[in-house]
Amino acid sequence: MSKHIKVENLSVIFGKPSQVEQAKSMLDTDMHVSEIMEKTGVTVANRNVNFEIYPDELFVIVGLSGSGKSTFIRTLNGLNKPTRGDIIIDGENINDMDNMRLRTFRRKEVSMVFQHFGLLSHRNVLENVEYPLEIQHVDKKERTEKALEAIKQVGLDGWEHHMPSQLSGGMKQRVGLARALVNNPELLLMDEPYSALDPLIRRDMQNELLNLDDSFDRTIVFITHDMNEAFRLGERIALMRDAEVVQIGTPKDFFENPANDYVRDFIADVDKTRILKVRSVMRKPSYTALPSDHPKTLLEKLESGNLEFCYVTDDDNKFLGYVTTEQLKRSKAKSLERLVTEDNTVINRNAYLKDIWKNLSDATFEVAVLDGKKRLRGVISNDDIINVLAD
Amino acid sequence: MLHYPEQFIFEISGIIDRFVDWILDTFGGLFDVITTVVLALFNGFDFVLSAIPWWIYIIAVAYLGFKLYSYLGGLILATMLFLIAMFGLWDPMIYTLVIIFISVFVSLIIGIPSGIIMAKSKPIESIFKPILDGMQTMPSFVYLIPAIMLFGIGRVPAVVATTIYAVPPLIRLTYLGITNVNKEVVEAGKSFGSTPAQMLFKIEIPQSISTIMTGINQTTMMAMAMVVIASMIGAEGIGDEVLISIRRLEVGRGFQAGLAIVFLAIILDRILQGFASKFNRTEGLDV
Numbered sequence: 001m002s003k004h005i006k007v008e009n010l011s012v013i014f015g016k017p018s019q020v021e022q023a024k025s026m027l028d029t030d031m032h033v034s035e036i037m038e039k040t041g042v043t044v045a046n047r048n049v050n051f052e053i054y055p056d057e058l059f060v061i062v063g064l065s066g067s068g069k070s071t072f073i074r075t076l077n078g079l080n081k082p083t084r085g086d087i088i089i090d091g092e093n094i095n096d097m098d099n100m101r102l103r104t105f106r107r108k109e110v111s112m113v114f115q116h117f118g119l120l121s122h123r124n125v126l127e128n129v130e131y132p133l134e135i136q137h138v139d140k141k142e143r144t145e146k147a148l149e150a151i152k153q154v155g156l157d158g159w160e161h162h163m164p165s166q167l168s169g170g171m172k173q174r175v176g177l178a179r180a181l182v183n184n185p186e187l188l189l190m191d192e193p194y195s196a197l198d199p200l201i202r203r204d205m206q207n208e209l210l211n212l213d214d215s216f217d218r219t220i221v222f223i224t225h226d227m228n229e230a231f232r233l234g235e236r237i238a239l240m241r242d243a244e245v246v247q248i249g250t251p252k253d254f255f256e257n258p259a260n261d262y263v264r265d266f267i268a269d270v271d272k273t274r275i276l277k278v279r280s281v282m283r284k285p286s287y288t289a290l291p292s293d294h295p296k297t298l299l300e301k302l303e304s305g306n307l308e309f310c311y312v313t314d315d316d317n318k319f320l321g322y323v324t325t326e327q328l329k330r331s332k333a334k335s336l337e338r339l340v341t342e343d344n345t346v347i348n349r350n351a352y353l354k355d356i357w358k359n360l361s362d363a364t365f366e367v368a369v370l371d372g373k374k375r376l377r378g379v380i381s382n383d384d385i386i387n388v389l390a391d
Numbered sequence: 392m393l394h395y396p397e398q399f400i401f402e403i404s405g406i407i408d409r410f411v412d413w414i415l416d417t418f419g420g421l422f423d424v425i426t427t428v429v430l431a432l433f434n435g436f437d438f439v440l441s442a443i444p445w446w447i448y449i450i451a452v453a454y455l456g457f458k459l460y461s462y463l464g465g466l467i468l469a470t471m472l473f474l475i476a477m478f479g480l481w482d483p484m485i486y487t488l489v490i491i492f493i494s495v496f497v498s499l500i501i502g503i504p505s506g507i508i509m510a511k512s513k514p515i516e517s518i519f520k521p522i523l524d525g526m527q528t529m530p531s532f533v534y535l536i537p538a539i540m541l542f543g544i545g546r547v548p549a550v551v552a553t554t555i556y557a558v559p560p561l562i563r564l565t566y567l568g569i570t571n572v573n574k575e576v577v578e579a580g581k582s583f584g585s586t587p588a589q590m591l592f593k594i595e596i597p598q599s600i601s602t603i604m605t606g607i608n609q610t611t612m613m614a615m616a617m618v619v620i621a622s623m624i625g626a627e628g629i630g631d632e633v634l635i636s637i638r639r640l641e642v643g644r645g646f647q648a649g650l651a652i653v654f655l656a657i658i659l660d661r662i663l664q665g666f667a668s669k670f671n672r673t674e675g676l677d678v
Contacts (some may be wrong), residue, residue, distance in 0.1 A: 077582050107584035118579035122597040132583040135593070183583075 002219040003089055003109070003187040005053040005076065010085035012071050015042030024084060033242045045071035047243040049085070053236075058213050058220045060234030062227060068243040069223045073189050076221060077110045078102045089187070107136050111180035115192040117172045119164040119179075125151065126160040129178045136183075150178040155208070170201040181212075190222045194229065206232055210350045214372030227266055231275040239263060251280040252388055272389060278356060279349035281388050282369045282378030288313050291320065291337045298336065299328040311368055312340045317375040319346065319368060346370050349377050353385055360385070411540050422541055429493070429547045436489045436496075445476055452658060459665025468661060471654035480629055480651045487618050487628035487655070490546070494554040494614040495607070502558045502610065503603065506565025507591065519562070526559045531617055535624050549618070549626030557614035564606030568599025604667035611663055615656050629655070 011027055013020045023040040033044045045068045053059045061069045074080040075087060078094060087094040097105060111132070119128050129150055133143035151157055154174040164172055173193055180188060194202040206229065213220060224230050230237050231251045238248045247259035255272060258264040287310045289298050302310055302325050309324040321340040331339055345359050346368045359367055366381035415422070452472050456465030475484050509519045534556050538548035572595050580594040596603070622630030629652050636645030 074578075079578055079581060103584045103586065105584075106582055110582075112579070112582040114575045114579060116573075116575050118573070118575035120576060120579075120594060120598070122600070131593070135583065135585050135589045179579075179583075189582075 002055040002217045003053075004055045005187070005219065005221075006086075006088040007049055007051050007053075008086045008088065010046055010049040010072075010075065010087060011044070011083050012046040012068075012075055012080055013042050013044050013083040015040070020083060027084070033244070044243050045080075046075070049245050051238055051245060051248050053219060053221060055219055056217050058210075058222060058233055058235050060222045060224060060230045060237045061240060062224055062230035062234075062237055063240035064225055067240040069225075069240050070191055072240070073112075073191050073221055073223050076187070076189055077106055077112060107132065108183060109185055110187040110189065111183060111185040112189040112191065113173070113176045113180045113193045115195055117164070117169075117176045117196075119172060119175055121164050124161050124163050125156065125167070125175050128164065128175055129182050132179060132183045146182055147178070150182040151175075153181060153212070154178045169197050170205065173197060173205065186218060188218055188220045190220065192223050192225065195225065202229070207350075209233065211372060214350070227270060228275055231267075231270060231280075232277070235279060239266065251276050255388060273354040274352060276353045276388065277349065278347050278351050278353065278369050278380055279377065281353065281384050282349065282380045283384060285311055285368075285376065285379045288376060289323065289336060290315065291335070291340065293336050295323075295328050295331060295333060295336050295339065298323070299325065302328070309365055311343075311376055311379070312336065313376045319343075319370050319374050319376045322365075322368075343368060347380065348372070353388075356380075415541070425551070426542060426547050429550050432493045432496070433489060433546060433550065436492050437486075440485050440489055440492070445481055449473055449476075452662070455662050455665070459662065459669070464661070468658050471658055475651045475654055478647050478651055480632065480648065483627065483629045483632055483648075484651065484655060486626075487630065490550055490553055490618045490621070490626060490628065491611065491614045491659075493550050494557050494618070495611050497550075497554045498558040498561050498610045498614070499607070501554075502561030502606070503565050505558075506562045506603075506606075507569060507596075509562065509566040510569035516566075519566075523559045523563055526555075527563075531556055531620050532623075534617070535621065539624050544625040546626055548624050549621035552621050552624070553614050553617040553626075556617040557610045560609035560613060561603075561606040564602050564609065565599070568602030568606075569595050571602070572598040601667055601670040604663070604670050608660065608663040608667055611659055612656065615652075615659060619652060 011024070013023050015023065019040045019042045023036050023042045023044060026036045026039070027044075027047055031039075033047055036042070036044055047068075049068075049072065061072060063069045071080055075082055075094070076089075078097065082095060094102075120131065123131070126144070126147055129147040130143045133146060138146075148157075148160065151160060154177050156171060156174050156178065159167070159171065164175065167175065173196075176193070194205050197205065209220075209222075210233065222233055224233075231254075234251065236248065236250055237254065239246045239254075241262060247254065247263050249257075254263065254267055255276075258267065286307060287301065287305060289310050289312045291312060291314060298310070302308075307325065309322050311322050312320045314320060321342045323336065323339045323341065327339050327341070333339055345363045347356050347359050347370070349369045349371050356367075360380070360382050363381075366379040368376055369378040369380055371377050449469050449472050453465040453469035456468035458465075475481065505519070509516050534552040535548075538552035538555075542548035542551055576594060576598060577590070580590050585594065618626060618628060619630035619633060622628060622634045629648050632648035633645055633652070636642070636648060
């Protein structure tokens with residue numbers, strides 16, 4: 001399970017209560033935030049933020065320091081309270097959570113990874129990772145088991161009994177990640193997790209995160225100030241500036257329709273083929289069939305849609321192959337199953353555009369895009385890429 | 392016009408005396424309780440510390456010095472303790488130690504919770520801060536006066552005065568330790584759904600333990616300083632030796648007692664600091 005988040009007209013203001021009231025009335029005017037802050041003495045961290053984060057999405061919020069992104073992510077798990085507006089997580093308003101509910105929510109449903117790791121320096125790696133379970137009174141044996149599993153997942157097996165001070169930055173952040181994964185949260189919040197790491201390690205960690213994202217259903221909200229990182233990871237991206245959201249969209253949207261000059265500047269020096277992943281350029285397949293579909297009805301559908309072929313997946317959206325309209329016409333089979341042709345030119349959705357030229361040139365039709373569990377996530381063709389690069 | 396006009400003299404000493412009488416009348420029971428508790432503590436600590444043979448102390452100090460520092464460290468500390476015994480000041484030293492230990496013990500019970508409450512509550516913080524500032528700038532003699540007023544002369548007011556004088560650094564450093572715990576560590580604790588008690592006992596106190604240990608060390612040193620002065624209101628011990636030497640102008644005896652006090656202070660300080668730095672090793676800001 002993963003979380004659906006809806007942010008409605010969210011504003012977060014820090015300051016004395018009387019000043020906050022005064023500042024609140026100015027939020028809906030044309031006044032610039034710096035003007036409001038100067039007049040009232042408050043800090044406006046988020047102003048009228050509106051967006052949705054969909055289940056299982058890797059959503060990136062990017063912006064320079066002071067743009068309000070860290071404040072925002074902290075309102076998602078109640079570390080900051082909204083001054084105005086709502087955050088609705090799976091239909092539940094975070095403003096309506098009492099202390100007990102908020103605690104359960106934090107224990108079971110959401111985890112956070114911190115920029116400077118936030119590890120408990122008096123505990124070793126294993127004890128750090130056990131912490132979220134320990135405070136829920138999970139018994140010793142079970143929590144050790146789960147913690148070891150999480151440690152293994154982030155590739156730190158063998159380091160369980162080291163103290164955090166003995167680890168490198170990258171390893172510390174792995175501990176932070178293992179600790180966040182140990183309670184198997186539906187929502188993972190990552191506040192500039194890789195900003196304190198050096199570039200090579202950062203890239204490794206990014207790739208590992210993408211693999212991890214593929215193998216679990218989990219909504220991830222990722223904060224960064226690095227545009228390259230944002231484009232490399234994000235399925236959708238929100239760009240923040242001066243407490244407000246400037247633009248929201250897929251990496252492709254940013255390249256095709258930058259909202260203003262600020263966005264254009266922000267993305268100016270980005271090599272698109274190195275940054276853009278298949279996942280952000282791919283389209284939804286026009287039609288997918290199930291093996292149980294009747295060939296005849298499928299043929300009618302394809303012909304009415306003027307389609308030459310379609311992909312076939314099972315009930316779990318797992319990719320099986322394709323059938324062409326020609327095949328359907330020729331065959332008299334009663335079941336689709338026999339007709340499915342295996343397809344070997346599939347592409348992983350996390351591949352960079354620069355790495356898929358060959359797959360595309362070999363393909364007859366558009367190419368199927370799969371995730372790490374071989375589920376069909378989209379399709380991509382030469383035209384899609386050319387369209388993106390043409391901008 | 393040379394002298395201050397006599398009709399404008401208004402002494403407040405009478406009012407204060409009456410106020411003290413009133414306190415004694417009203418809260419007499421409370422002071423009786425405190426007296427009983429302090430005496431019981433005194434007898435308990437005295438019984439234990441006196442029951443241990445002198446050479447065990449020396450071996451223990453040598454061992455701790457060796458464990459916490461080096462062979463040489465152990466040797467130096469043990470030699471200092473041996474010198475105190477050689478000066479013939481062993482029994483006064485035990486008496487002094489008893490008062491110090493009681494003061495530190497009571498300071499722990501009062502100081503650490505106070506420091507935690509101060510770190511957790513803004514209003515209490517704003518009340519405690521000026522009081523602590525005042526207590527730490529007040530000359531140590533001043534503490535003797537209320538102690539005598541309320542408890543008379545003897546070891547009970549000595550313990551009370553020593554404790555009151557010694558407790559501020561522990562409160563302050565506990566407060567400092569708790570408030571200085573890395574912000575992200577605190578956020579991490581909260582973000583995983585810790586209860587306030589879990590935050591305190593599993594995160595905040597362990598993270599600030601080395602600062603708290605420094606506070607315990609400072610409190611012990613303050614108690615050590617005060618217990619010497621408290622001999623003026625009837626505490627026996629090494630301080631009393633100094634006091635007697637001053638009265639009789641016995642330079643040699645005074646110097647010898649002074650040296651013993653310095654040795655005792657060094658031994659206590661080194662051992663406590665050694666423990667504090669052991670804790671320090673598991674703590675660091677940048678983790």
